[in-house]
Amino acid sequence: MSRPITIFDTTLRDGEQSPGCSMNLAEKLEMAQALADLRVDVIEAGFPIASPGDFESVKSIAETVKGVQVCGLARCNDKDIDRAGEAVRGAEHPRIHVFLATSAIHREFKLRMDKAEIVRRAVEGVKRARNLCDNIEFSPEDAARTELDFLCEVVEAAINAGATTVNIPDTVGYATPTHMFNHIKTLVDRVPNIDKAVISMHCHDDLGMAVANSLAGIEAGAGQIECTINGIGERAGNCSLEEIVMALRTRNDYYQADTRIDTTRLVPTSRLLSSITGMEVQRNKAIVGRNAFAHESGIHQDGMLKEPTTYEIMRPEDVGFTKTDLVLGKHSGRAALSDRLKALGYPVEGDKLDIVFEAFKRLADKKKEVYDSDLIALVDKRPPSERDWSLVSYDVKTHTDEPASATVTLRRGPKEKGEETTETFFGGDGPLDALFRAVEKVAGIQLEVTDYRVNSVSKGKDAQGEANIEAISDGRLYRGRGVSTDTVEASTKAFVAAVNSAQAGGGPPANIRRNAV
Numbered sequence: 332m333s334r335p336i337t338i339f340d341t342t343l344r345d346g347e348q349s350p351g352c353s354m355n356l357a358e359k360l361e362m363a364q365a366l367a368d369l370r371v372d373v374i375e376a377g378f379p380i381a382s383p384g385d386f387e388s389v390k391s392i393a394e395t396v397k398g399v400q401v402c403g404l405a406r407c408n409d410k411d412i413d414r415a416g417e418a419v420r421g422a423e424h425p426r427i428h429v430f431l432a433t434s435a436i437h438r439e440f441k442l443r444m445d446k447a448e449i450v451r452r453a454v455e456g457v458k459r460a461r462n463l464c465d466n467i468e469f470s471p472e473d474a475a476r477t478e479l480d481f482l483c484e485v486v487e488a489a490i491n492a493g494a495t496t497v498n499i500p501d502t503v504g505y506a507t508p509t510h511m512f513n514h515i516k517t518l519v520d521r522v523p524n525i526d527k528a529v530i531s532m533h534c535h536d537d538l539g540m541a542v543a544n545s546l547a548g549i550e551a552g553a554g555q556i557e558c559t560i561n562g563i564g565e566r567a568g569n570c571s572l573e574e575i576v577m578a579l580r581t582r583n584d585y586y587q588a589d590t591r592i593d594t595t596r597l598v599p600t601s602r603l604l605s606s607i608t609g610m611e612v613q614r615n616k617a618i619v620g621r622n623a624f625a626h627e628s629g630i631h632q633d634g635m636l637k638e639p640t641t642y643e644i645m646r647p648e649d650v651g652f653t654k655t656d657l658v659l660g661k662h663s664g665r666a667a668l669s670d671r672l673k674a675l676g677y678p679v680e681g682d683k684l685d686i687v688f689e690a691f692k693r694l695a696d697k698k699k700e701v702y703d704s705d706l707i708a709l710v711d712k713r714p715p716s717e718r719d720w721s722l723v724s725y726d727v728k729t730h731t732d733e734p735a736s737a738t739v740t741l742r743r744g745p746k747e748k749g750e751e752t753t754e755t756f757f758g759g760d761g762p763l764d765a766l767f768r769a770v771e772k773v774a775g776i777q778l779e780v781t782d783y784r785v786n787s788v789s790k791g792k793d794a795q796g797e798a799n800i801e802a803i804s805d806g807r808l809y810r811g812r813g814v815s816t817d818t819v820e821a822s823t824k825a826f827v828a829a830v831n832s833a834q835a836g837g838g839p840p841a842n843i844r845r846n847a848v
C-alpha cells in the first residue's frame with residue numbers, strides 16, 4: 332500500500348525567484364495549465380503583494396485553472412494576507428500560504444523580533460488567513476536552522492491557530508538528510524497536535540541535497556513535497572519535481588509512498604518551462620536531460636540490447652521520452668503530425684494545427700529527417716499577435732576586416748494583413764550586430780543584448796538551431812527565442828521576439844539578475 336504524497340509545485344513562485352526566470356501573465360497561465368495536466372496537487376501561483384502583475388497572475392490562474400489547489404504566498408502581516416486571500420478567492424480550491432522566519436539569525440538580524448513576538452505574529456497571521464480560507468499553510472522560514480524546542484512551539488501554535496499544513500523549509504539549503512530526518516521526526520514525536528496538519532518539505536539545493544533531504548522528510552513522516560520543474564528556484568534552486576516524483580515511483584519498494592503525477596508528462600513540461608524561460612537543463616540532468624537515457628559505452632549497449640533493465644532503472648517512455656525519435660518526413664500528412672504531437676504531449680487542433688502543419692512542411696523541405704525535438708520546437712512557437720513583428724527576409728554582407736551590413740524586412744501583424752518595412756544598417760560589428768541594428772531601425776527601439784546562446788534542438792548536420800537572447804530595454808529584461816535550420820536566421824528571429832516582448836513592456840527589472848553577464 333502506498334501512502335499518498337501531495338505535490339505542491341512552486342515553479343511559478345519560488346521558481347520564478349530564479350535569476351532570469353521571470354514569466355509574463357500568458358506564460359504563467361500556460362505553465363499553470365501544464366502543471367494541472369501533470370496532475371500536481373497544489374500550484375503556488377505567486378506572491379500577490381509583490382506587485383500588481385503578481386496579483387493578476389495569481390488571480391487569473393485561480394479563476395481559470397481547474398482541478399487543482401491554487402495557493403498565494405503572504406508574509407505574516409494583514410496587507411499581504413488580505414491580498415493573497417483576494418487573489419485566490421476565485422479558485423476551485425484556494426490555499427493561503429503564510430510564512431514567518433523562526434531561526435535565531437533571522438529573528439535577530441532580519442525581523443528584529445524575539446521568540447514571543449514570532450509566536451504571537453504567527454498565530455495572528457494564521458488566524459487572519461483562516462478567516463479568509465479553510466486551507467492554510469504555515470511556514471516557519473529557515474526551519475532547518477531553528478532551535479528544535481522553539482520550532483516545536485511555533486508549529487504547535489500555528490496548528491492550534493488553524494494551519495492545515497505546516498511546511499518545514501530548509502531555506503538556505505544547509506541541511507543534510509540525517510539533519511532533516513531528525514527535524515521531522517522530532518516534530519512527529521513532540522508536537523501534540525501534529526496529526527491535525529500535513530507536514531511539508533521545502534528544500535533548497537545549495538549543497539546539492541534538496542531531493543535527498545525531501546526524501547528523508549518523507550521517511551520521517553512528511554506528507555507534502557514542495558518542488559519545482561527542472562529544480563529552478565532561488566539561488567541553486569529547489570527540490571526538482573521530476574526527480575522526487577521518479578524517486579518515489581522507482582523506489583516505491585522502499586518508501587511505500589507515491590504521488591498522483593502523470594509521469595509521461597514530465598519531459599514535455601520540463602521542455603515547456605525551458606522554452607518559456609530560455610533556461611535549458613544540462614544534458615546529464617536526471618530524468619529530463621537529453622543524456623538521461625543515452626547509453627554510450629559498448630558493455631552498456633550490449634546489456635541494453637540483451638535486456639534493458641540491466642542498465643535502466645526507469646523506462647524513457649514512462650517519463651515522456653518517446654521510444655522512436657525519428658518520425659516524420661515531407662510526405663507526412665496532418666493526421667500523422669497531429670497524432671505524433673499528441674503522443675509528445677501537445678494536443679494541437681484546428682487553426683493551430685494548420686499553422687504548425689505549414690511550418691512543418693517548410694521544415695521538411697529543408698531537413699531530410701524531422702525528429703520529435705524539431706516538432707516540439709515548432710509547437711513551442713507562440714502565434715504572433717496583431718502588434719508583433721515577424722521576420723520576412725534578411726540579407727547580410729560581411730568580409731574580413733570590413734564592417735558588416737544587413738538589410739531586413741519585417742512584417743507587423745498577421746501574414747495576410749500585416750505591413751512590411753525594410754531597413755538597412757551599415758557598420759555592424761559582425762553579421763549579427765548588423766542584423767540586430769537593422770531590426771532596431773525597423774521597430775524603432777534599442778535593446779542591449781546581455782545574453783546570447785545557440786544550441787542544436789535535434790540531430791544531424793541539418794539540425795535546427797535554437798537561439799535564445801536576453802536583452803535590456805528601458806531598465807527591464809526581455810527574452811526572445813528563434814528556431815531555424817540556419818543559425819543566423821534563428822538568431823535574428825530570437826532578436827525580433829525580444830523586440831516584441833520589449834514593445835509589449837512589463838519585463839522584470841534588469842537588476843534582479845545579480846549574476847548577470
Ligand SMILES: CC(=O)SCCNC(=O)CCNC(=O)[C@H](O)C(C)(C)COP(=O)(O)OP(=O)(O)OC[C@H]1O[C@@H](n2cnc3c(N)ncnc32)[C@H](O)[C@@H]1OP(=O)(O)O
Nearest residue numbers: 348378380381382406407408430431432441442472502565
Ligand atoms: C524565503 C522566500 O523565498 S520568501 C519570498 C521571497 N520573495 C520575494 O521577496 C519576492 C517578492 N518580494 C517583493 O516584491 C518585495 O520584497 C515586497 C513587495 C514583498 C516587500 O517590499 P518592501 O516593502 O520594499 O520590503 P523589503 O523587501 O525591502 O524588505 C522586506 C520587509 O519584510 C519583512 N519581512 C520579511 N519576511 C517577513 C514575514 N514573513 N512576515 C512579516 N514581515 C516580513 C522584513 O523584515 C522587511 O521589513 P522592514 O522593511 O521593516 O525591515
Ligand SMILES: CC(C)C(=O)C(=O)O
Nearest residue numbers: 430470472473500502
Ligand atoms: C516561503 C518559504 C517557504 C520559502 O520559500 C523558503 O523558506 O525557502
